[in-house]
Amino acid sequence: MITSKLREAILCLRPGRVTLKYPFEPHDPEGDFRGYPELDADKCIGCGGCATVCPARAIMIQDIDQNTRRIVRFLERCIYCGRCADVCPEDAITMTKRFELSTDQGREDMVAECEVFMATCQRCGQCYKPPSALDKIMEPGFRDDKLKRGGDDSPYEPI
Amino acid sequence: MNAQQLGDSVKQQFGDKVVELSALGPNQLCLTITPDSLVSVAEYLNKDLGCRFVINSGTDRRRQRGKFLITHFFAHDEEKIYITLHTEVGEDQPEVDSITPSVPAANWSERETRDMVGVVPVGHPDPRRLVVADDWPEDVFPLRWDVPHDLKPPPAEGVAMPLLDPPEGASVVPIGPYFPVLEEPEYFRVFVEGEEVVGADYRGFYNHRGIEKLGSSALTYNQVPFIAERICGICGFVHSCSYCQAVERAAGIEVPPRGEYIRTIMLELERIHSHLLWLGIAGHIIGFDTILMQVWRMREPLMWLCERISGNRKTYGMNLVGGVRRDIEPEIHDDVRRVLTDIERQWQELYNAIPGDTTLMARLQGTGILPTEVARARGAVGPTARGSGLPIDVRVDHPYAAYDRLDVKKRVYDGCDNLARTLVRLDETLDSINIIRQALREMPEGEIMAQIDEEIPAGQQAVGSVEAPRGEVFHWVLTGPENRPERWRVRAPTYANLQSVPPMLQGDALADVPIDIGSIDPCFACTDRMEVVDVSSGQVRVYTQDELLNKKY
Helix, strand or coil: CHHHHHHHHHHHHCCCCCCCCCCCCCCCCCCCCCCCEEECCCCCCCCCHHHHHCCCCCEEEEECCCCEEEEEEECCCCCCCCHHHHHCCCCCEEECCCCCCCCCCCHHHHEEEEEEECCCCCCCCCCCCCCCHHHCCCCCCCCECCCCCCCCCCCCCCC | CCHHHHHHHHHHHHHHHEEEEEECCCCEEEEEECHHHHHHHHHHHHHHCCCEEEEEEEEEEHHHHCEEEEEEEEEECCCCEEEEEEEEEECCCCEEECCCCCCHHHHHHHHHHHHHHCCEEECCCCCCCCCCCCCCCCCCCCCCCCCCCCCCCCCCCCCCCCCCCCCCCCEEEEECCCCCCCCCCCEEEEEEECCEEEEEEEECCCCCCCHHHHHCCCCCCCCHHHHHHCCCCCCHHHHHHHHHHHHHHHHCCCCCHHHHHHHHHHHHHHHHHHHHHHHHHHHHHCCCHHHHHHHHHHHHHHHHHHHHHHCCCCCCCCEECCEECCCCCHHHHHHHHHHHHHHHHHHHHHHHHHHHCHHHHHHHCCCCCCCHHHHHHCCCCHHHHHCCCCCCCHHHHCCCCCHHHCCCCCCCCCCCCHHHHHHHHHHHHHHHHHHHHHHHHHCCCCCCECCCCCCCCCCCEEEEEEEECCEEEEEEEEECCCCCEEEEEEECHHHHHHHHHHHHHCCCEHHHHHHHHHCCCCCHHHHCCEEEEECCCCEEECCCHHHHHHCCC
């Protein structure tokens, strides 16, 4: 019993203090961390590939008219899997290391919109190259995803 | 014996009762039988051939065939075969003979099928609702194709769970509904006479998330792995892996060998951190928090390692149909080895300290006895089964990923108590470290993801299973049109293991109840059920809301 307790005591004492001072000192994630997905609106061509593969249906594609396609991202739904960044043909989406995303500004603060000028686009869906046959675009042509902001109990109107 | 020979022996026994027979490779047998022969075939498989009952599933195929498909799954562990037993029942009379009287392990799943698809198991000893919420309408069956996945029936008033009265002379000790053992909502009402447990009342199912429904109505093949991974908060990778394997087998997709090795390494990393987590929790449950603190400290570098490899410390998001998304680069191999060596050294120190610690031994030894025969009858899996002397381990019995090329040992103890289950996990953690070392050494170069050029045709089916830290995870996929499964069935290991808790509690002191429940490493989020357990007779009964309200029990 005594030797056993001594062994346990050594096990506790040897590592010393291990607690990090986070959040008072920053603790950056290592490697290819999948944090906040940043969308570079200048690179986006509005192909809709990201919305097709998104497992959380956090990305909505809406054709407002012939000229304009709106990409709305509901980041409160985002699960940070990084599939959108994987399939983007223009590398417009990067997974950053930012993970401190909580907000006191309400759900609106977690919605990111971007409008792409698409005047000459026929919406054939060909500019998106699916990595496998299972990631093909499900709705080519003009799109108006039915996704509501945050579900039925959301304070937002359907767009 | 391979699947075809097994099928032939069933065919010989039952003749034209077997409508269709096909073997998907040497390890999977698909049988379609007439409804009237279901009980006798199930009995033959379970009793005569010694097949373990896995789960039951119902599929609404009224659109395609005007019928419901009822499927019972069996596993022949010695011969490495999974058996899929289909029966079709008509839309006008959605009834099927219950196999529970002869195969008791089917008890829960037959009722679940009734709740979800609406096919009644005739002759079931306890044909009451099990899965759906108290105020769910009687005539809405969520897994039928014409019920939308986002249906929200109006909530009913006054349907709170009425509490059961304890047996004559016993008192009630409530454990839960918040955080009874692990940090998940589940409610145990334990009836005690003095210190001794004489009965228990159990309410679960607070967390039903309709995941199977989403997989067959809202998501596509490559989106499902991410929700599958979120079935469990601790061992999610096993679910996505199991699902992907089922789809790959159904579609005939071959995962490149390097992809298989990476899956194996991630699965074993997950087993190590899960077993470490469990040991910490077990220490916490019995009031020995030093163990919790130290073991979780040992575990943390492993979580960071997983973050480096996969991009996240827990939900790795690595699996897709056809392989994995990220390679384990050679630069990181040394870091993996270093972390493992650290854990191994400290683990050894802990292992040496435990047997001499009389406090720990007093709490673990001889408590929560689960006899071998009971474990077998109730379909226990994983460390719960192996701690009761049942030598079953999916990694050896039904090899997947790269396990057929690696040295995997079955760790079996016959103590049948909490200590035996602890020792199984302690041994397995060290085994996992060695498996990862071997996999890193032998991992071939090459692609990690298969090229998939064709869409997956509808109507194919296959089983995928993985040895999770808690036991066998079982997924079945029936492929459908529209780039998604027509039916996706999931069985988590706790579903099987929780049925073994009542006999464990019997006769134990009240103070041992938490560690008894904890010793199966329960994962309630995967299992959520509601039942009433009469410990003295070992009977499991489920009461309807009406009965509970009117106290007809």
